[in-house]
Amino acid sequence: xxxxxxxxxxxxxxxxxxxxxxxxxxxxxxxxxxxxxxxxxxxxxxxxxxxxxxxxxxxxxxxxxxxxxxxxxxxxxxxxxxxxxxxxxxxxxxxxxxxxxxxxxxxxxxxxxxxxxxxxxxxxxxxxxxxxxxxxxxxxxxxxxxxxxxxxxxxxxxxxxxxxxxxxxxxxxxxxxxxxxxxxxxxxxxxxxxxxxxxxxxxxxxxxxxxxxxxxxxxxxxxxxxxxxxxxxxxxxxxxxxxxxxxxxxxxxxxxxxxxxxxxxxxxxxxxxxxxxxxxxxxxxxxxxxxxxxxxxxxxxxxxxxxxxxxxxxxxxxxxxxxxxxxxxxxxxxxxxxxxxxxxxxxxxxxxxxxxxxxxxxxxxxxxxxxxxxxxxxxxxxxxxxxxxxxxxxxxxxxxxxxxxxxxxxxxxxxxxxxxxxxxxxxxxxxxxxxxxxxxxxxxxxxxxxxxxxxxxxxxxxxxxxxxxxxxxxxxxxxxxxxxxxxxxxxxxxxxxxxxxxxxx
Numbered sequence: 001x002x003x004x005x006x007x008x009x010x011x012x013x014x015x016x017x018x019x020x021x022x023x024x025x026x027x028x029x030x031x032x033x034x035x036x037x038x039x040x041x042x043x044x045x046x047x048x049x050x051x052x053x054x055x056x057x058x059x060x061x062x063x064x065x066x067x068x069x070x071x072x073x074x075x076x077x078x079x080x081x082x083x084x085x086x087x088x089x090x091x092x093x094x095x096x097x098x099x100x101x102x103x104x105x106x107x108x109x110x111x112x113x114x115x116x117x118x119x120x121x122x123x124x125x126x127x128x129x130x131x132x133x134x135x136x137x138x139x140x141x142x143x144x145x146x147x148x149x150x151x152x153x154x155x156x157x158x159x160x161x162x163x164x165x166x167x168x169x170x171x172x173x174x175x176x177x178x179x180x181x182x183x184x185x186x187x188x189x190x191x192x193x194x195x196x197x198x199x200x201x202x203x204x205x206x207x208x209x210x211x212x213x214x215x216x217x218x219x220x221x222x223x224x225x226x227x228x229x230x231x232x233x234x235x236x237x238x239x240x241x242x243x244x245x246x247x248x249x250x251x252x253x254x255x256x257x258x259x260x261x262x263x264x265x266x267x268x269x270x271x272x273x274x275x276x277x278x279x280x281x282x283x284x285x286x287x288x289x290x291x292x293x294x295x296x297x298x299x300x301x302x303x304x305x306x307x308x309x310x311x312x313x314x315x316x317x318x319x320x321x322x323x324x325x326x327x328x329x330x331x332x333x334x335x336x337x338x339x340x341x342x343x344x345x346x347x348x349x350x351x352x353x354x355x356x357x358x359x360x361x362x363x364x365x366x367x368x369x370x371x372x373x374x375x376x377x378x379x380x381x382x383x384x385x386x387x388x389x390x391x392x393x394x395x396x397x398x399x400x401x402x403x404x405x406x407x408x409x410x411x412x413x414x415x416x417x418x419x420x421x422x423x424x425x426x427x428x429x430x431x432x433x434x435x436x437x438x439x440x441x442x443x444x445x446x447x448x449x450x451x452x453x454x455x456x457x458x459x460x461x462x463x464x465x466x467x468x469x470x471x472x473x474x475x476x477x478x479x480x481x482x483x484x485x486x487x488x489x490x491x492x493x494x495x496x497x498x499x500x501x502x503x504x505x
Contacts, residue, residue, distance in 0.1 A: 009454075011450070012447040013058050016037070016039065018034070019032065026470060027471075037054065048107070049102040054102065059233065063234070077239075077454070079242075081168050081243045086166065087104045087105050088143050096178055100149075107356075129204060129205055139192065143209070165217050185220075190245060192209070199305070223454075223457045242452070248292055254449075257464050260408060262402065264413055267417045272310065272413075277306065285405050292307055309405055311361060316419065323336065351371050352370050352500045354367040354369045366502035388428055395413075413433060434483065440472060
């Protein structure tokens, strides 16, 4: 292939939909396909997916993207996978069939288990090893729950009959017809079982969570050879050469390659990552220390491993979906911008969408959502505006924690994800933060980052600097309110958050 003929297929497997995007060597989109899939809610605080539904939807979108581009598998230099993180799947190694539904990252069924662990006094040690707090968000307690609740499964796991994976590992297994059981460092770092300094599974954490090593995938760099797709899927074998958790992929796709750069992805939740350089930086302000990526042999003069501070907001776009699906305030998510713009402010309404608890920097699994400040004159427009503001306030809380951890004022926030088509949201965000918000021309940066990892491994891009040159600005949103107004809004938000915290009620 010449440079102009090289394409990369990115599989972007998200919480509510599977997407496939084909990128050319300039980082531009050639074609894409997307398919939503069923969310399963078996009980309060519980969220599950059918793994087979995930796989079939992702396979269909891949085939549809190829068809829409007029390409075949032979035109692909490689496949990159970006995935919803922490979501936990266990399957039978012989049949490839799941032994239970995927337990989604939002699921809180293990809150009591995690609370008891914290009471036992191991929190500090767990954080020292993994960089993470003990929380239902991460994979370890979800895996422990499945092993304990499916009869005989724990014994089968110890005999090596069962495989564990986050969604990337499951897709890799299916794509290779069971020939590859692996994950990358970013996904491994989100399990609560990974030693952040050593870059491998931690025997101490495996013992703590009673997880047998026999179920675990091999940990590989985010950029490199993972396996070949089974010929029956696309008509030819295609190398799978990049894997990263969705937020790590988005950080790479946003060209946040140097220490101090920050991005936020607005999706089902919002996820801010700050590149902290080649060594882990432990947070003292409620953030997560995580690996940003591992470039392996493709580092090419850059640090092989880069690390990040992360703040996870559990509900952003999901709150808009709630207005659409449950309250019926809007009939489509796209309607919220015009509706929110129809009023000058939220009319004193504050929405704290703690449907599954509060994430960073609060880490309160038992907090629950609330609409506050309602009066007889409250309209659906006020609630819509408060919903957009909630995404901005939660982002501001995380960015303030990042500033406190690193001792720096963040110069700008790079943004991506589905909600960033909403100009009103991004202007609100700039106003509430007091720093510019920068939207790139390609906002599908999760898929783009996966493509970059895969394309770096197959020489579609020669190095990180050539990738950075592909990043282009679409629009910059500058703050337009006074510091006094900003402080007043932030103070009101903080009071509302305190109202829903479990330790305040």
